[in-house]
Amino acid sequence: MSSDHERREILIATIADLLDGIRHVAVGASSPIPAAGAMLLRARNERDGKPPVRISILGSQAHNFFTNGGIELFDCAAQGRVDAFFLGGGQIDGEGNINLVGTGDYPKTDVRWPGSFGSAYLYHLVPRVILFREEHSPRVFVPKVDFVSARAITPEVPRRGGPYALLTNMALFDFDREAGGFVLRSVHPPFTPADIRENTGFDYAVPDVVRETQRPDAATLALLRGRVFDELAETYPAFARTMKQAA
Amino acid sequence: MTEIVALEALAARVAPGQSLAIPVDRSGVAMAATAAIIEAGIDDLHLICVPISGLQADLLIGAGAVKTLETSAISLGEAGGAPRFGAAVRAGSVTLRDATCPAIHAGLSAAQHGVPFMPIAGIIGSDLLKVRPDWKVIDSPVGEARKVVVVPAITPDIALFHAPEADRAGNVRIGRFRELATMAYASRKTLVTVERIVDRNLLETEDSAAGVLPSLYVDAIAVAERGAWPLALWDEYPADEAEIARYAAMARSEDGFRAYLSAFLTHRKQVA
Numbered sequence: 001m002s003s004d005h006e007r008r009e010i011l012i013a014t015i016a017d018l019l020d021g022i023r024h025v026a027v028g029a030s031s032p033i034p035a036a037g038a039m040l041l042r043a044r045n046e047r048d049g050k051p052p053v054r055i056s057i058l059g060s061q062a063h064n065f066f067t068n069g070g071i072e073l074f075d076c077a078a079q080g081r082v083d084a085f086f087l088g089g090g091q092i093d094g095e096g097n098i099n100l101v102g103t104g105d106y107p108k109t110d111v112r113w114p115g116s117f118g119s120a121y122l123y124h125l126v127p128r129v130i131l132f133r134e135e136h137s138p139r140v141f142v143p144k145v146d147f148v149s150a151r152a153i154t155p156e157v158p159r160r161g162g163p164y165a166l167l168t169n170m171a172l173f174d175f176d177r178e179a180g181g182f183v184l185r186s187v188h189p190p191f192t193p194a195d196i197r198e199n200t201g202f203d204y205a206v207p208d209v210v211r212e213t214q215r216p217d218a219a220t221l222a223l224l225r226g227r228v229f230d231e232l233a234e235t236y237p238a239f240a241r242t243m244k245q246a247a
Numbered sequence: 248m249t250e251i252v253a254l255e256a257l258a259a260r261v262a263p264g265q266s267l268a269i270p271v272d273r274s275g276v277a278m279a280a281t282a283a284i285i286e287a288g289i290d291d292l293h294l295i296c297v298p299i300s301g302l303q304a305d306l307l308i309g310a311g312a313v314k315t316l317e318t319s320a321i322s323l324g325e326a327g328g329a330p331r332f333g334a335a336v337r338a339g340s341v342t343l344r345d346a347t348c349p350a351i352h353a354g355l356s357a358a359q360h361g362v363p364f365m366p367i368a369g370i371i372g373s374d375l376l377k378v379r380p381d382w383k384v385i386d387s388p389v390g391e392a393r394k395v396v397v398v399p400a401i402t403p404d405i406a407l408f409h410a411p412e413a414d415r416a417g418n419v420r421i422g423r424f425r426e427l428a429t430m431a432y433a434s435r436k437t438l439v440t441v442e443r444i445v446d447r448n449l450l451e452t453e454d455s456a457a458g459v460l461p462s463l464y465v466d467a468i469a470v471a472e473r474g475a476w477p478l479a480l481w482d483e484y485p486a487d488e489a490e491i492a493r494y495a496a497m498a499r500s501e502d503g504f505r506a507y508l509s510a511f512l513t514h515r516k517q518v519a
Contacts, residue, residue: 030324059273069425070271070298071356074349078368100320102336106378107343112336114328115320116375117299120347124369149347151372157394159369238325 005246007169008033009224010188011134013216014172016040018130018165022083024054026073026126028117032232032239034086034132039063039228040220047223056082060235074118077125080160084128087119091145092131094181094202096152096163098123099145106147116149123150124157128164131175136168138201153180171196172213173204181205186213221247249417249462257438257469258283261405264314266293268355268403268434272301272324272486274424276478277409277440279471282515285310285508293317295403297355297430298348302478302491305329306511308341309504317344317401319351325488326495331504345378352426354401358433364397371396406434409474411483413441417462418449422481431464440471442483 015037019025027035035057042053056073057063066072076082089098090113100116102109123129133140152163152175163175166182170191173182182204187193193210216224225247233240258280261267270276281303290311296304296318304321307313309331321332335341350367357365366387371394376382387395408427413419419439421427431437450456474480477487477494497503 030322067423067425069423069427069429070274071349071352071426071429074352101345101374106374107336107345108339109336112333114322115299115318115345116347116373117320118348120373120375121349121367121369124371148372148374154372157371161369 003246005243007188008243009216009221009247010213011167011169012036012040012224012228013220014167014213015130015132016044016220017214018167019053019084019128022053022128023051024056024076024082025084026056026077026082027058027086029058031086031132032236033134034130035060035063035235036224036228036232039231040224043223043227044220057235062234063231074121077122077161080125082122082126084130084164085122085126086130086132087123087150088133089131089140089145089149091140091142092133092166093142093145094204096131096175096180096182097145097148098131098150098152099147100149101147103146109147119150123152123161123163124154124159125161127160127162129162131163131166133166134169136170136196136199138199141199142201143203153177170199176205179205183207184210186211188213189215249465250467251415251417251444252467252469254279254283254440254469254471255287257440257467258287258289260436260438260467261289261292261407263289264291264293265404266295268295268297268401268406268430269300269303270297270408270424270427270430271299272303272478274426275409275421275480276303276475277407277438277471278303278476278478279474279515280407280409280438280440280469281306282512285312286512290314295351295401296321297426298346298351301329302494305331305494305498306508308332308335309498310508313341315342315344317346317351319346319348323491323495326491330495330498334501343378345375347373347375350382350396350398351401352429354398355429355433357398357400358402359429362400364399366395366397369396401433403430403434404436406430406437407439409440409471409480411442411480412445412449413439413465413468414445414447414449416448417465417468419460419462419465419468420449420458421460422458424481428460428464431460436466437464439465439468440474441468442470442472442474442480444468444470
């Protein structure tokens, strides 16, 4: 990959593909790339005459239709009206559990991250949770998280929600809920499956053929660099400006 | 009746050791009142972030005003991690009550409805249940047999927020930030700072009344112009990103934080 902005364009286009078919996607705070991916899907569906996509972007006024305060996103998810959401993690383990709290022993953690936000709840309720973390390293992708902010699989209770995919700077994984683990789907050029193995601290399945992550086509890039970055600028002005300038 | 008082008098209604509910950064944060609270030396607070906080919580923690912190996250957003929060966790100087956003809303909702607890979806499997022994997993007493989490009612001593305007009777415009109403319903007392007091009656028409918290729930109001600065206030003014970034850089060290805090308190006094 030749540059940061091209890498980010691939991530945004990949997110739009992962969201294909959904009716409503919500995007949490500090998430410019997921927000851009959601906007790209909406723009592409409009262009292609496909069903409309609703987007709720936390912190946006123009791209957020909620009127019932901070609780509405959570109520909406509980009602089955949110099809997709994004979560990250200071640590993510091979079972799909995420840690947004810190490393070491709670409460006096060695490194303290902001906190669990809505993860413990939304992971149960949103069918297509996309785990998104740019840094792909063994310190992030660990065999077992130090603190489970949100658990991926809980056979003891019925749930519709959970991890759907994991997208990083290097690769895209699917999550197999039956097996309870990740499956490598594609590798972003110029990385190889061996690079992924070296930088991932947990075990995952590898299919016989691992393809390269698709680069966005010219029409997608035009949509992205035009309408999508313009829409994104309301919530993420600095990010949108940088991406437009680099393009 | 709602009293309209000076900012310092409003802050003086918060007593050491009380629980104080504050809203998320974008909802209307009473930063000027926070400066007045710190200035008055009010400490031992049990801070309840609805459902997360940023600069306000970090300032209060850094100033030594917080004994217990109940929150789903503390973050300065684009400016990065909250440095004084991180330092307090490492030092063990603040008692943590880690939560998840909808559980805080649910706890306030229980208080709003006058019931001892509220059931809530999800959460099962999270280590939050280990560090929050006050949250229980029960067998659902109705419907299909299943486990469900219940969280106790959260009844803050004080709710504190900032809004664009109130009328002379003490009705406060909260727009669609309905969590401000929930905070007020749940809390024993509600203190509000506003950009301005307006002469018209906010409850006069259906349109104007729709986004209004009635004065019944509001104990005292103080005018504080640019009272959310450096945070944003809805359509009134955007966040002062440069100032927040400056805080994030300075607050990395204890000395830097002290210097920032001193300048912040002085600045607020000059504005007032």
